[in-house]
Amino acid sequence: MFAFIVSRILQALPVMLTVSLISFAMFAYVGDPVAIMLGQDFTEAQRQALVQQLGLDQPFFVQFATFLGNAVQGEFGLSYRLSRPVAELIAERAPATLELALCAAFIALAVGVPMGVYTGLYRHSWLSRFFLTFSLIGVSLPTFLIGILLILTFSVWLGWLPSFGRGDVARLGWWSTGFLSWSGIKALILPAITLGLFQLTLIMRLVRSEMLEVLRTDYIKFARARGLPNRMVHFGHALKNTLVPVITIAGLQLGAIIAFAIVTETVFQWPGMGLLFIQSVGAADIPVMAAYLMLIAAVFVTINLIVDLLYYAVDPRLRIGRGGGH
Amino acid sequence: MSETETLPAAGSAPATAPLLSVRNLRVEFPTRRGTLVALDDVSFDIHPGEVLGVVGESGAGKSMTGAAIIGLLEPPGRIAAGSISLAGKRIDNLPYEQMRRIRGREIGAIFQDPLTTLNPLYTVGRQLVETITTHLPVGPAEARRRAIEWLELVGIPAAAQRVDSYPHEFSGGMRQRVVIALALCAEPKLVVADEPTTALDVSIQAQVIALLKRLAREKGTAMMLVTHDMGVIAETADRVAVMYAGRIIEIGAVRSVVKEAAHPYTAGLMGSIPPISHRVERLEQIDGAMPRLSAIPPGCPYNPRCPRVFDKCLTLRPELLDAGATRAACWLYDPK
Ligand SMILES: Nc1ncnc2c1ncn2[C@@H]1O[C@H](COP(=O)(O)OP(=O)(O)O)[C@@H](O)[C@H]1O
Ligand code: SF4
């Protein structure tokens, strides 16, 4: 078990290294940070001092090693735009994005899995047809359009929910949460639906096709032949066997949700990391962009590891060492 | 036809009331190009404790007959005519939930491939326990005790430990033993075993059949045993039904069918059967192929391949007729 985790972490290292290299290259070679930070009027001495301070006079590998060393400690330098430590900026914004992403993922799973099971079991019912049509819309409409339509309906016409911002946030240590106030919860609803809708339809279609596949297997026929009630056959034997692929996709999708929160955060002016990233792109704020990239890569790698561990929990065939079986 | 069939087949079936009674069963599959008749006018009885062997080429309708009996025909397949009764009660027209309670409890089933029959994500113990508690009024602790007992009965070594193993931790032969335990653990009166050894290694087929035969005898369980292996039939079955193109073309006591087959098709199958001591693994090959369901010829379905075909065979379909020691669907035994 421990060896398994270690091997997975080792496998993730090259990925992280590549991403850091890209981030670093961006950091070091895209734009001229010195020019950006100094502004219009500066002396050559000031310029030299800043070049030295940023370590830009060092050889490539020394610079990269320094960058990596700092990155590991969560140190990404100062934002060009806001002149504040990048780590601080991201830590400030992370809770908003994570709460939004988790809500979106929760909606996607809590609604998508039952809909998938239902459409798999009752393929020809009119409700299944409705769900499938609905899922086509979810897949084909771009996220920003869904967001705008939701704002139009629930904020502009009905006036039920706010169209932007996070509402009132409470502080729990360094974490800021919107879950503790009514306005925070209301503000979360539309962005979470917007962000989760695509994943919801994806998970529904995945669960449906996996269900159809599993229901054809001999062990399901045998479970019926043993006289087990449908409830046990469908929600025990069948659903559990659809879980392995669902866990993979759901895990990858959680990464995608965090990464693609950018669009939703922009539409709803949600003060998360995605919005920070977009604002940084506008200002060519390279340190923030580099840090964000690495953070997203780290999120994907971590989620992959968790997904692998979940497999382990679900499928006993993986628990036996290599070879297993007979 | 049905009046004659209700009489026990000549000199073979015990004179008790039948446990299972299949009458004029017809199973159809509606398709885009018309309706396929997968089973046509199939009638037979199985008496308490009796083993009925069912043989026939692949596609003859053996599995379909078993599926109809346990009420798990795959849609759009459906029973279009006839009846299936268990201990005198119709079971072919029961609502799903009532038939569900009969499956496993009154009629057990054993499938062909033990590698795919068990849920890979549940321990064998859990699968046994859920089957036992579904059908019998026992708590989880007692069910687990019985699960271990059943694993011992089917010859799983160290059953008390193996009860918590997953299917992939067993060999194919051991898995089929687990499947047998699952089929019998709610103590059904009848077991439908569809080619229970076909997927197994030749070296362990005999052991598994011997186990099945011993358990059926000990528990007084009747069995419908589908197999390709005439040696198995000869050693295990009391009576044999031979199927061809969705029909039973000969039925009778095992010794009579093996030694004095009346139907030309059965005679062909048995043609070169050596003495029982020499096991034949497969049915004898007969020239030609069984017709597809969509192209069954009029008259006797065997007429394109029959060495003894005559004019009547080409137009009129023969019913099961008394043919000496057995009953055969062949015009050669027409008393007129
Ligand atoms: N879903 C189906 N639709 C149409 N025909 C089918 C279907 N399933 C089986 N059949 C046909 O029913 C016949 C009987 O099949 P089966 O009972 O499996 O044969 P056996 O078990 O004797 O080899 C075969 O000709 C097969 O092609
Ligand atoms: S009825 Fe005719 S064709 Fe059919 S088996 Fe008998 S002799 Fe052959």
Ligand SMILES: [Mg+2]
């Ligand atoms: Mg078959």
